Amino acid sequence: xxxxxxxxxxxxxxxxxxxxxxxxxxxxxxxxxxxxxxxxxxxxxxxxxxxxxxxxxxxxxxxxxxxxxxxxxxxxxxxxxxxxxxxxxxxxxxxxxxxxxxxxxxxxxxxxxxxxxxxxxxxxxxxxxxxxxxxxxxxxxxxxxxxxxxxxxxxxxxxxxxxxxxxxxxxxxxxxxxxxxxxxxxxxxxxxxxxxxxxxxxxxxxxxxxxxxxxxxxxxxxxxxxxxxxxxxxxxxxxxxxxxxxxxxxxxxxxxxxxxxxxxxxxxxxxxxxxxxxxxxxxxxxxxxxxxxxxxxxxxxxxxxxxxxxxxxxxxxxxxxxxxxxxxxxxxxxxxxxxxxxxxxxxxxxxxxxxxxxxxxxxxxxxxxxxxxxxxxxxxxxxxxxxxxxxxxxxxxxxxxxxxxxxxxxxxxxxxxxxxxxxxxxxxxxxxxx
Numbered sequence: 001x002x003x004x005x006x007x008x009x010x011x012x013x014x015x016x017x018x019x020x021x022x023x024x025x026x027x028x029x030x031x032x033x034x035x036x037x038x039x040x041x042x043x044x045x046x047x048x049x050x051x052x053x054x055x056x057x058x059x060x061x062x063x064x065x066x067x068x069x070x071x072x073x074x075x076x077x078x079x080x081x082x083x084x085x086x087x088x089x090x091x092x093x094x095x096x097x098x099x100x101x102x103x104x105x106x107x108x109x110x111x112x113x114x115x116x117x118x119x120x121x122x123x124x125x126x127x128x129x130x131x132x133x134x135x136x137x138x139x140x141x142x143x144x145x146x147x148x149x150x151x152x153x154x155x156x157x158x159x160x161x162x163x164x165x166x167x168x169x170x171x172x173x174x175x176x177x178x179x180x181x182x183x184x185x186x187x188x189x190x191x192x193x194x195x196x197x198x199x200x201x202x203x204x205x206x207x208x209x210x211x212x213x214x215x216x217x218x219x220x221x222x223x224x225x226x227x228x229x230x231x232x233x234x235x236x237x238x239x240x241x242x243x244x245x246x247x248x249x250x251x252x253x254x255x256x257x258x259x260x261x262x263x264x265x266x267x268x269x270x271x272x273x274x275x276x277x278x279x280x281x282x283x284x285x286x287x288x289x290x291x292x293x294x295x296x297x298x299x300x301x302x303x304x305x306x307x308x309x310x311x312x313x314x315x316x317x318x319x320x321x322x323x324x325x326x327x328x329x330x331x332x333x334x335x336x337x338x339x340x341x342x343x344x345x346x347x348x349x350x351x352x353x354x355x356x357x358x359x360x361x362x363x364x365x366x367x368x369x370x371x372x373x374x375x376x377x378x379x380x381x382x383x384x385x386x387x388x389x390x391x392x393x394x395x396x397x398x399x400x401x402x403x404x405x406x407x408x409x410x411x412x413x414x415x416x417x418x419x420x421x422x423x424x425x426x427x428x429x430x431x432x433x434x
Contacts (some may be wrong), residue, residue: 033059033062034062034066036055037055037056037059037062037063037066038066040052040055040056041056041063041066041067041070078305079304079305080304080305081304081305082303082304083303083304083317084303084317084318084319085316085317085318090316090318090322090323090326091326093314093316093318093323094316094323094326094327094330095330096314097270097299097314097316097323097327098327098330098331100268100297100299100313100314101160101165101268101270101327101331102165102331103268104165104267104268104297105267105268106167106262106265106266106267106268107165107166107167107266107267107268107269107270108166108167108168108169108170108262108263108265108266108268108269108270108296109157109166109168109169109170109269109270109271109272110169110170110171110172110269110270110271110272110274110276110279110285111153111157111169111170111171111172111173111178111271111272111273111274112171112172112173112271112272112273112274112275112276112279112302113172113173113273113274114272114273114274114302114303114320115151115153115154115173115272115273115320115321116148116151116154116173116175116177116273117273118151118152118153118319118320118321119148119149119150119151119175119177120147120148121145121148121175145175145195145214146212146213146214146362146363146364146365147363148175148177149177149180149338149340150177150178150180150181150338151177151320151321152320152321152324152325152335153272153273153320153321153324154177154178154180154181154183154338155181155182155335155336155337155338156324156325156327156328156333156335157169157178157181157183157324158181158182158183158336159328159333159334159335159336160328160331160333161183161184161187163333165331166187167262167265167266168187168188168189168258168259168262169183169187169188169189170188170189170191170259170262170263170285171188171189171190171191171192172191172192172274172278172279173190173192174190174192174193174194174195174241175195176190176194176195176196176197176345178190179194179196179210179344179345179348180338180343180344180345181338182336182342182344186258188255189253189254189255189256189258189259190240190253190254190255191242191248191254191255191256191259191282192241192242192254193239193240193241193242193250193253193254194240194253195214195215195216195239195241196210196211196212196213196214196215196345197209197210197211197215197239197240197252197253198211198215198226198228198237198238198239198240199237199238199239199240199250199252200230200232200233200235200237200238201235201238201249201250202230202233202235203230203232203233203235205251206250206251206252207230207232208252208253209228209231209237209350210345210348210349210350211349211350211352211364212345212346212349212364212365212366213360213362213363213364213365214360214362215237215239215360216239216241217360217361217362219238219239219241220243221243221245221246222243222246224238224239224241225237225238226238226239226359227359228352228356228359231350231353240252240253240254242254244278259285260284260285263284263285263286263287264287266287266296267296267297268296268297268299269285269286269296269297269298269299270299270301271298271299271300271301271302271306271308272301272302272320273301273302273320274302274306275302275304275306276300276302276306276307276308277306277307280306280307280308286308297313298311298312298313299312299313299314299316300312300314300315300316301316301318301320301323302315302316302317303317303318303319340367340368341367341368343365345365346365346367
């Protein structure tokens, strides 16, 4: 007589449960064995017991894989170290760079977060960089970036362009300091956006609104609307920031067309303060399609390793400001001093409409009190920075983080958290099933 159908379903379900439990047990045993092998490999060979040696011999593939991973980790740690050339070597390299600048027919400069660290803006991949701290679970503390001012490097680049040495600058920074240094708008591309610029993408051509405050206060990854509207067409404005994993979709301030045009003409490229881990992916900037002897000479100034080091004519391990001081002295040029009253952003800024004055709560740039007062974009209800703070009930901005700050690491950090949670759940399941 045939068994009832319900009995067959029950036995099938129990078989699946047993199979799942076996899989979990195998995974748990594999993890335990790997952990044991990892602990053994950390010991010097001369202090390992005979039993430990046998364990290693029984799992040659696991041992080889772990050793390979360890070598990779050591290599990454070595690449993250910040190395500074001795003063005499730095001077020698600055002389080589000055010769290259004088001989260059079309010099293009690529800049990264390292040129802004002197303005108390943290970089991304340094020992105390934003992504490094997020990956290590350390808190990222920032102050309002409107407190920052153009550094020696920013001002030196503006002077080099003025003198005709630098033809174009391509920046990955969102801090707006190139704009504020006096570098002409047609002389640089901000390929990842500018914290002071919001854009109407519906206008043709696109309409750009330069502000005196960080427009990214209410924006984030995949959420770019700033809650203000275009003065011409009434459509919502959006910030200009390109987050990690996003694509550029605006003409300005990204100016990719000009960046690619100058990259094609470049016979010399100078990279300042960039790890190049993102910039290396933009193949249009490196002239790699040219025949070998016609490719641009590459000079890199960075404290850490970069993936372009092997292709560089000269790698300089040093701080950008220190190197630029030596370079400008060698070229016989003075570095302009930044003066807030001459900051071009005050003339370029578009005033807010009366009903827009409450649309932001972050600090805004102000002229010094002894300079001619700026009438646009200032009223009694707006918080100010870099000047006398007005009596206002606005929130404290000391811990304020702009919408673009550190967002690139969020996805990676969340994925790691999910993996840890999954591993914990698996271990718990094994214990419960036992």
